[in-house]
Amino acid sequence: MTTPALEVRNLSVAFHGATGLEPVVDGISFELFAGEIVGLVGESGCGKSVTARALMGLLPAHIAETNTASLQLAGTEISSLNNRGWQQLRGKEIAMVFQEPSTALDSVFTIGYQISCVLRRLQKISRAGARRGALSALEQGGFTNAHQVYGAYPHQLSGGMRQLAMIALAMATRPRVLIADEPTTALDVTTQSLVLERLKLLRDKYATAVLLVTHDLGVVAQCCSRVMVMYCGRLVEQSEYSDLFNHAKHPYSQGLLASVPRIASGRTGYAQAIPGRVPAPSEYPTGCHFADRCFKADDLCRRSYPATQWLGNSRVACYHPLESG
Amino acid sequence: MSGFNRHPGTLAARDGTRSAHVWGRLRKNHMGMAGLVIVLIFLFIAVAAWAGLIGQDWSRVTGGRWESPATGHLFGTNMLGQDVMERAIFSTRTAFEVGLLVSVLSTLLGAMLGALAGWFSQSLLDEAVLWLKGVLDSIPFYLFVAAVAFAMHGSPWAMHIAMIATFWTSTGRLVRGEVMRLKNREFIDAARSIGLPAHTIVIRHLLPNTLPILLVQSSLVFVAAIKTEVILSFLGLGVQDGVSWGLMLAESTQEVLAGHFANFIAASGMLFLLLMGFNMLADAFQDAFDDRAGL
Amino acid sequence: MKTTGTSMLLQVENLSKRFNLRQGLFAGDGPSLTAIDQVSFGIETSQIYGLVGESGSGKSTLGRAILQLIKADSGKVWFHGKNLCVANTRELNTIRKKLQVIFQDSSAALSPRRTILQSLLEPPEQFKMGGRTQRRQMCEQVLETVGLNDEVLGRLPHQLSSGQRQRIGIARAVLTEPDLIIADEAVSALDVSVQAQVLELIRKLQSERGIAFLFISHDLAVVSQVANVVGVMFQGQIVESAPVDSLFRQPSHPYTQELLAAIPNPDPTVLMSTVHIKAGLSREAQTRGCVFANRCASVMPQCHVQTPSVHSLETVEHHHVKCHLYSESVDNLSDRA
Numbered sequence: 001m002t003t004p005a006l007e008v009r010n011l012s013v014a015f016h017g018a019t020g021l022e023p024v025v026d027g028i029s030f031e032l033f034a035g036e037i038v039g040l041v042g043e044s045g046c047g048k049s050v051t052a053r054a055l056m057g058l059l060p061a062h063i064a065e066t067n068t069a070s071l072q073l074a075g076t077e078i079s080s081l082n083n084r085g086w087q088q089l090r091g092k093e094i095a096m097v098f099q100e101p102s103t104a105l106d107s108v109f110t111i112g113y114q115i116s117c118v119l120r121r122l123q124k125i126s127r128a129g130a131r132r133g134a135l136s137a138l139e140q141g142g143f144t145n146a147h148q149v150y151g152a153y154p155h156q157l158s159g160g161m162r163q164l165a166m167i168a169l170a171m172a173t174r175p176r177v178l179i180a181d182e183p184t185t186a187l188d189v190t191t192q193s194l195v196l197e198r199l200k201l202l203r204d205k206y207a208t209a210v211l212l213v214t215h216d217l218g219v220v221a222q223c224c225s226r227v228m229v230m231y232c233g234r235l236v237e238q239s240e241y242s243d244l245f246n247h248a249k250h251p252y253s254q255g256l257l258a259s260v261p262r263i264a265s266g267r268t269g270y271a272q273a274i275p276g277r278v279p280a281p282s283e284y285p286t287g288c289h290f291a292d293r294c295f296k297a298d299d300l301c302r303r304s305y306p307a308t309q310w311l312g313n314s315r316v317a318c319y320h321p322l323e324s325g
Numbered sequence: 326m327s328g329f330n331r332h333p334g335t336l337a338a339r340d341g342t343r344s345a346h347v348w349g350r351l352r353k354n355h356m357g358m359a360g361l362v363i364v365l366i367f368l369f370i371a372v373a374a375w376a377g378l379i380g381q382d383w384s385r386v387t388g389g390r391w392e393s394p395a396t397g398h399l400f401g402t403n404m405l406g407q408d409v410m411e412r413a414i415f416s417t418r419t420a421f422e423v424g425l426l427v428s429v430l431s432t433l434l435g436a437m438l439g440a441l442a443g444w445f446s447q448s449l450l451d452e453a454v455l456w457l458k459g460v461l462d463s464i465p466f467y468l469f470v471a472a473v474a475f476a477m478h479g480s481p482w483a484m485h486i487a488m489i490a491t492f493w494t495s496t497g498r499l500v501r502g503e504v505m506r507l508k509n510r511e512f513i514d515a516a517r518s519i520g521l522p523a524h525t526i527v528i529r530h531l532l533p534n535t536l537p538i539l540l541v542q543s544s545l546v547f548v549a550a551i552k553t554e555v556i557l558s559f560l561g562l563g564v565q566d567g568v569s570w571g572l573m574l575a576e577s578t579q580e581v582l583a584g585h586f587a588n589f590i591a592a593s594g595m596l597f598l599l600l601m602g603f604n605m606l607a608d609a610f611q612d613a614f615d616d617r618a619g620l
Numbered sequence: 621m622k623t624t625g626t627s628m629l630l631q632v633e634n635l636s637k638r639f640n641l642r643q644g645l646f647a648g649d650g651p652s653l654t655a656i657d658q659v660s661f662g663i664e665t666s667q668i669y670g671l672v673g674e675s676g677s678g679k680s681t682l683g684r685a686i687l688q689l690i691k692a693d694s695g696k697v698w699f700h701g702k703n704l705c706v707a708n709t710r711e712l713n714t715i716r717k718k719l720q721v722i723f724q725d726s727s728a729a730l731s732p733r734r735t736i737l738q739s740l741l742e743p744p745e746q747f748k749m750g751g752r753t754q755r756r757q758m759c760e761q762v763l764e765t766v767g768l769n770d771e772v773l774g775r776l777p778h779q780l781s782s783g784q785r786q787r788i789g790i791a792r793a794v795l796t797e798p799d800l801i802i803a804d805e806a807v808s809a810l811d812v813s814v815q816a817q818v819l820e821l822i823r824k825l826q827s828e829r830g831i832a833f834l835f836i837s838h839d840l841a842v843v844s845q846v847a848n849v850v851g852v853m854f855q856g857q858i859v860e861s862a863p864v865d866s867l868f869r870q871p872s873h874p875y876t877q878e879l880l881a882a883i884p885n886p887d888p889t890v891l892m893s894t895v896h897i898k899a900g901l902s903r904e905a906q907t908r909g910c911v912f913a914n915r916c917a918s919v920m921p922q923c924h925v926q927t928p929s930v931h932s933l934e935t936v937e938h939h940h941v942k943c944h945l946y947s948e949s950v951d952n953l954s955d956r957a
Contacts, residue, residue, distance in 0.1 A: 043811035044782075159675075188674035188838065189882040193892055196884075215811065218884030222892050242888050259816040260886050261841040263868050270823075270845055273816035277781050511723035512731045515792070518687050518721045519743045520713035533733045 003075045004031035005209035006055070006094070006177045010069035013047070013054050015281070021065065022281035024050050026233040029308075032177060032209035037200070039220035039241065040213045041256070042230035043278055048213045051230070052181045055211070056096050057086040074176055092122045095170040099182035101162040105154040111165045112138070112150030115172050122173050133172065140205070141168025142198045160191030164198060171202050178203075181213045196223050217260050221245065229253045232279065232289035234305075239314035249314055249321040252290045288319070296320040350613040357609020363602025367595075370414055371421040380414035383407065383568050391585045401587035403573075404580060412568050413591040419569040420551045420599065423485065427550035431489045432543040435496025436535065442497070443504025444527055454501075458494045466491060466553075470562050481565040484557050488550055496542040503535050537614040544607040548600055555596060570596045628662040628698070629832050630686070630800055635659045635695030637678075637685055655681040657856035657911075658695070663800065663849075666830040668822070670847025670864070672840050672879070678856040679836045683802045686834070687721055688712060699800070717747045720793035724805035726785035730777040736788055737773040743796050762791045766821060783814035790821060794831070801825075802834045807842060819845045841883055844868060849938070852876045855911040862939035872933060872941045874916045910944065920944060 013025040025047040032038055042048045053059050054066050071079035073093055081089070090096075098104040106114060115137055116130035125133065131150075138146035141164050154162055163183060170178060180199065184192040200223060203210050212223060220227050220241060227244055229237045229252065237250040248254040258272040276293040279285070287304055291297040300319050308317045351357055374380040384407065392402040400409035442454040461469075469491065474483035507513065508531065516526045557563030558571025573592035581589055636659070638652045655678040663669045673679040685692045688704050697704040700715060707715065720743075723729040730739050740759045749755065760770045766787040777785055786806065793801050803822070807815045823846055825831045837843050843850055844864060851861040852873065860873040871877045881893040910916070913923040923944055931946035933939040 043813060189840075189884075190674065190878055192884070193882040216884065217812075217886040218892075221886045221888045222884040245886065245888055255813060257886060259813045261812075261816070261819070261839075261845045262886065263841050263844045263880070263883065271812070271816040271819065273820060274813035275817075277783055277814065278811070511725055511729040514684070514689055515721065515723065515729055515789075516731075516742070517689055518716060518719075519746045519796075520709075520716045521742075521746060530731045530734075534731075536733075 002033065004072070005034045005074055006032040006211075007070070007072040008055070008068065009071070010067075011051065011054060011071070012067045013050050013059060014065045015063060016065070017282060019282055023284065024064070024233055024281050025054065028230075028233075028235045030228055030235065030238060032211055034176070034209050035203060035207040036226065037203055037210040037212050037224045039224035039227040040211060040230060041215065041217060041220055041227060043215060043256075045278055045280070046230045047233040048215075048230050049181055052096070052179045052211065052213050055177075055179055056090060056094065057081070058096075091118055091170075091175070092173050093175055094177040094179065095173065095175040097163075097166050097170050097178065097180040097183045099185050101159070101166040102154060104166055105162065105169075107154050110151050110153055111157070111169075112152075115169050118169060119172055137168045137172035138165070140171065140202065141165065142194075142201075143168070158191075160187050160194060163187060163191075163195050167195070167198060167202070171206065171208070174206050174208075176209060178208050178210045179213070180210060182215070183212070184219060185214070185216070192219070199223065217257060229256065232284055233281065234289060234317060235308070235315075236290065236318065237314060237316050239316075243312075243314055247322075249311055249316045250290075250318045251294045251296050251320075251322060254322060255293075288317075296322075347613045351609055354609040354612065356605045357613075360602045360605025360607075360609060363598060364606055367417055367599050367602070368421065371417045374415050374418035380411050380418065383411045383415035387411075391580070391583075391587075394587065400591045401585075403576060403588050404585075409573075409587045409591050412573055412588075413570070413595050416568050416570045416573060416592065417595065417599075419564060419567055420554065420596075423488075423554040423564075423569075424547040424551045426485055427488045427492060428543040428547040431492040431546055432496050432539055434489065435493035435542070436500050436532065436539055438493065439497035439500025440504050440527055440532060440535070443501040444508060444523065444531070446501070446505050451501075454497065458497060461491050462494055464491075467557075467560070467562070470557060474562055479565065484554065484563045488553060492546050492549065496539070496546070499538050499542060500535050503538055504531050507531055507534055541607060541611050541614065544603065544610060548603050548607070551596070552600065627664055629665045629667075630663040630834070631696075631698040632662065632682075632686065633660050633696040633698070635682070635685055635692050635697065637681055637690065637692045654678075654856050656685065656692075659853075659856070659858055661851055661858060661861060663832050663834060665799070666826055666832050667849060668826055668833040668835055668847045670843035670850040671834060671836045671853060671858075672838065672843050672850060673853030674838060674879075676855075677853045679838075679853050680804055682853070683721070683804045683834060683836050687719065687802060713746075717743075717796045718799045720796060720798040720801045722786075722789050722793050722801060722803040722806045724808050726782050726789050726809065727777065729789050730785060732777055734776075735773065736775055736777070736780070739777075739788065740773070740792055740795065743792060747796055749796070758795060759791075762795050765794065765825075766791045767817075781814075783810055783817065786810060786814075786818055787821070790818070790825075794825060794829070797829075798831060800832045800834065802836070804836045805838065806835070808837060808839065815842070822846050840879055852879065857911055857942065859912065859942045860940065862933075862936065866933075866936040866939050870933070870936065870939070872939070872946065873912075873943050874918050874945070875912050878915075878917070910942075918945060 008031065009029045010027045011025060011029070012023065012027050014021040014023045028051065040048050040051065050059070059066055068079045070077060073089070078089065105111070112131070112134050115134035119125060119130045119133045135146050135150055138149050143149045143164065149157070149165065157165060167183070183199070184195050187195060196219065199210065202208065212220070214220060224241050227239065227241045228235050229250065231252050237244065237248065237253045244253055245257065248257055255274040259274055261271040274293055279289070285291060285302065287302040288294070288297065288306055291301040294301065306317050306319045308315050311321055370379070386406040387408050388402040388406045390402065390404055390406050394401045400413065403409055403412070438454050442451040445451050470484060470487040473487040477483045513526060513530060516530055554563050554569060555571035555574065558569045559575045561575070563569065563571055570592040573588050577589035577592065635656055637656045638654050641651045641653055659682060661669070671679050671682065681690070684690045686697050692705055695705065699719060702711060702715060704712065704715065737759060740762070741755055744750065744755045744758055750758065759773065763770050763772070768784060768787050768791070772780060772784065772788070780788065807818050810818060819842070822833060822835070826833065835843060835846055847864050849861065850864050850867045851858045852875065853859070854875050860867070860876045867876070868880070871880050884892050909924040909926060910928050913919050916923065926944070928942050928944045928947065930940050930942050933941065933946070
């Protein structure tokens with residue numbers, strides 16, 4: 001079996017809250033392989049963005065306590081790295097794209113300058129070489145007018161163009177792993193399709209492992225081979241997306257799928273809501289976090305959290321997984 | 326708010342009301358609580374002096390010139406034979422009078438003008454308020470006080486008026502900014518869409534949201550006013566009838582040269598303690614109101 | 621778009637609004653942006669009209685212009701027999717009782733320092749409905765309607781979840797027994813599982829109380845869940861409007877087709893198509909021709925020259941398209957499939 005580009009074992013993050021430590025991410029394990037886009041879906045507050053930041057080593061210690069049994073980048077353990085070590089990795093081996101490119105890009109420098117800066121810092125090349133690198137990164141990023149974009153300031157580009165520039169910047173150093181946190185949430189649907197298409201193209205070209213964090217199952221369906229469903233800080237189901245779509249095993253996955261509004265030609269029916277609401281981290285029950293909203297929950301579910309088990313090609317954390325057929 | 330406690334485990338039960346929340350955070354701040362205690366002690370002294378319980382003998386000559394600290398005169402006496410302790414205590418009352426008057430009035434003025442300018446931003450009124458603020462901010466302050474004092478024929482209120490007229494500007498700027506930020510929020514549109522008139526919207530929905538700014542600002546102005554009063558009195562532009570730490574410090578310049586430090590230590594020590602206590606309290610306030618802190 | 625008859629609850633005629641891009645006292649005649657451009661449409665009693673468009677299409681401006689939160693430059697808004705654009709403050713204030721609004725950001729839509737009860741009491745107090753105890757009862761009843769417990773009444777907005785807050789926003793709008801509610805991106809900020817609950821509530825209010833909605837959203841899929849009629853807006857104009865089934869069965873304007881194709885479907889076998897967007901995405905002022913001409917895949921020479929008029933599809937009633945493809949003169953060129 002090949003070594004995963006990124007392997008995470010038992011990642012936990014707890015925030016310092018008003019009532020002590022609040023578990024936001026609770027012992028999640030997964031792996032990303034080169035050349036695949038894996039979706040991490042969940043509702044707001046489920047811990048998916050925190051997971052993304054923890055993987056980048058971006059959570060300050062005074063806000064959050066991060067623990068991992070093991071975090072391996074292409075077989076190398078990186079969980080014990082200090083700040084200096086992280087700075088060497090960030091941008092070079094593992095890069096990130098944020099939801100809001102207007103805040104992630106520096107507004108006082110041109111796009112081209114920002115990309116060549118990154119290249120010069122990480123690759124020790126000449127000024128001219130960095131300029132060439134930045135221009136080619138922009139071309140790879142889908143800009144036909146790379147020279148023009150090179151000299152543009154972020155505010156001169158539209159939201160979609162800025163996000164493409166952000167992706168070009170992140171991919172300029174050909175990182176092994178790209179973490180994209182809600183990259184298209186702020187964009188219109190027509191622009192979204194453009195950005196997602198570019199993401200897939202770059203993945204194909206450089207065999208990058210991409211973790212696509214999103215709340216939109218539609219985006220996952222269109223981009224991802226595998227999907228991880230997160231609820232209240234835990235991964236409740238990991239599987240091939242087609243398996244999830246055709247036969248979700250965790251009741252929450254099924255509920256999430258049913259609640260997505262769809263346009264069907266014959267309008268088969270309305271989106272189905274999941275009753276109740278998502279609890280806050282300080283209110284997480286001792287048992288299965290979904291038990292209070294689940295139609296299959298019983299005493300066992302409320303007593304203890306189910307362990308993750310393999311069911312076919314899926315990993316599910318549920319005492320009563322849904323039967324197929 | 327009894328509803329909160331009936332349902333433990335909900336979000337609300339943890340949070341309580343906002344003021345309880347702020348107080349809870351304030352109480353955990355040891356520096357802030359120490360500051361509060363210091364300020365309360367001074368406030369007690371000031372109230373007692375105001376009620377005529379202590380410090381009434383500040384102007385009487387009760388001893389000889391420059392008597393050393395002893396049982397009769399805890400801090401000794403000054404050049405004229407007046408009791409330094411009595412004077413320092415009565416000065417506390419002066420400081421609080423100036424501080425409270427200036428901070429309350431200048432904050433009210435700032436809130437009013439700031440809210441008007443913010444609500445009618447980009448209008449003639451806004452331009453006028455901004456212009457006035459610009460003019461006031463660009464006049465050298467002590468020159469301004471001297472001018473006001475001269476214009477008012479040496480009235481004892483010249484100092485207060487000069488301070489109120491200039492200290493509102495920073496409050497006004499902050500309130501204007503906050504009102505401009507809030508008036509584009511949807512709850513203001515919601516209020517307009519049921520036809521509430523502008524003054525109701527400003528008073529009911531906008532000003533209460535500037536309360537944290539006003540509290541922090543007035544505490545800062547309070548400190549600034551006391552400091553300014555001391556400096557002005559030292560320069561002879563301040564307190565006209567009465568005594569203040571500034572006047573005591575002015576007296577002490579000659580005494581220090583002669584080797585007598587009682588006046589200097591008593592006045593500057595009290596001033597330092599009060600300002601430190603108040604600054605600690607103001608910092609704690611600011612942190613307690615900042616919802617992002619501690620999350 | 622062309623609407624006739626008197627059955628219309630709301631009738632918007634040729635409404636236009638331009639914004640000066642330069643602001644301030646001495647801005648004068650600077651560059652301006654056309655937010656809404658000669659928009660006409662109507663909403664029938666207890667009908668949900670879905671208005672779809674991307675950011676900057678002018679859909680929110682249209683909602684705010686109908687509510688008279690901003691003054692339109694020209695055009696008319698007929699509601700209950702009155703043209704709101706020229707109504708005076710007193711007339712407006714009586715009409716506002718029947719015309720309510722729900723906003724997108726539930727955390728910004730409620731006054732942060734006022735309890736839920738205080739926020740809910742505000743409309744009935746303003747419209748002088750009933751006595752003190754009656755108003756309180758009304759609040760408790762309306763909470764039941766929107767599916768909340770009356771224990772929330774004493775809380776502050778930040779102590780509720782976003783879904784609960786949005787229900788309060790709806791409750792506040794419903795309290796005055798309006799005939800029309802303008803819902804501006806009312807479910808966009810909500811998670812899908814909660815979104816479905818709120819959509820259900822909106823359908824319930826329509827069917828049980830006969831309330832009409834102008835449901836403004838950027839999301840066609842969401843609109844398809846509630847709307848009876850859908851209008852598609854692009855750069856300040858309604859380019860296509862049709863009954864919901866007809867619009868999705870037979871999307872006719874190239875922009876609508878593009879919009880529909882770009883929605884990522886959760887069914888992995890239904891692939892979204894990548895839109896090819898020509899000539900950047902900047903919003904240059906379009907002075908002549910069709911607003912969509914620069915991005916259109918089926919653009920024709922005349923699209924750059926002549927503003928298309930509104931055409932009705934023959935196959936379906938009330939399906940209107942503002943596109944040269946459907947004009948009789950180029951009938952033979954168009955592909956209506």
